[in-house]
Amino acid sequence: MFEISQLRCFVAVAEELHFSRAAERLNMTQPPLSRQIRLLEHQIGVQLLERTSRTVRLTAAGKAFFPDAARILRMAEEAAATARRNAKGEKGSLSIGFTASFGYKLLPEIVRHLRELAPDVSLTLKELVTGAQLEALHSGVLDIGLVRPHNHEGELETALLGSEELYLAIPRQEADHWPEQPGLDCLHEKPFLMYSPYEARYFHDLLSGCFLQAEVLPQIVEYVAQIHTMLALVKSGIGVALIPKSACSLHFEGLLLRKVLTHPAKPVQMAYSYRKDNHNPALETLLQEVLPGFMAELMD
Template identity: 50%
Template structure:
């Protein structure tokens, strides 16, 4: 099979129709150039050029072969450029997992910033609860995740990208809806829409700990995993809830969001997580951009 150097020699001669000019164009002398053309013709088993002492012309086979040779050289160059850009972290794909709450605030900011900085990168986004993201990271199904703690696994590296306060979500007709600030003690014995202890373990355990510190016990009317579903229950008047500040972007009718007083100062955290032994050259850029966004809002480590 012929190689790319033989194709380059043929294309140069075919375009110049002169061995001297073609040799100068390729920064080589005429004898090795002639030899490359001869080897190519031998491999193809067809004459490509008609040579005389005064002129060089393409044979019918040469005229047919020329556009194909150009196409092969162009494909080879495109392939090498693509490989270089991937190696430099300028193109390729990133698979990112995220919790539903991340989609309300940080994720859109992150993707917008990445698309501005990395316009040739394809982003594949998958909504997953935190536990499923950890397993997807371990198996290589995703390159990075936006998830909630705990993340005590040595094979992962993390960066905190969000630390936001909690808000009280109150049905519009509830007496607490008129309050400027709600205390966690106000939920004692009240109907309360709680997080699932399985799919939303982080929020569930965090609130259970806060209720224990305040020595109160709300009356759980429903356990749900998604914040938008919890707010829908609040809107229906089934009970109050506690949600991260990012939920304010929903602007759900008949739900009042109020600052929440807690026994101890508490923020809900979101982390960017990735494998310590990752092989995606785009990942450092994602980590850098996420860190810059977090730092600009004062919510990083």
């Protein structure tokens, strides 16, 4: 069977219709070029070029062979380029898990930057709670998970992405009943919407610890798993709630959001996890060229 190098020689001569120009274009001398053409014709079993001392013309077989030869050459070059882009993390696929609150602001920004850097990478986005993401990482379903801090997993690499403040969500009609710069103490014995200890365990444990440290006992009226549901209940006047800053992009009419003074000032932590043995080049692009910029911003 003929070789790609032989096709490259034939296509150059067919396009130039001149051996000297084709040889110059390929950075080779004319004798090896002529030899490659003869080997190609021998492999195919037909004459492709008519040569005289002054002219070069395609035979009927050469004219028929040329379009397919050029197409095969393009496909080979594209395949090589694809392999190089995959190796550089500029092409391929990447599966990203995220919790709901990451999806409000941070995830769209990460996806935007990744697409600018590597537009040919195919993305799969899966909204899952942290526990489900860890299982998907172990099984190889996910390449990376945007998660809340969790217990160390031996085969997973986990790093802190950043942290953010808590905001108090109150009904607009009750604005005068709440301080402009609220602290946790203003929630003592007040109707409060708490995160579910099962579906939203991280936020449940975080707020429970904050309240214990501040010696605050809110009046918990409901346990809620999703932030958007929590905000809808706040709007209805059932109680108030604490949400991470990233969720402030959920605009609910009739609500006010006020930053809460806490110690530390940014108690909500964001992390990412991936398998240590995952060598997906697209993952390396995300880890090395996309996430560091967000980490610098979120750590300020």
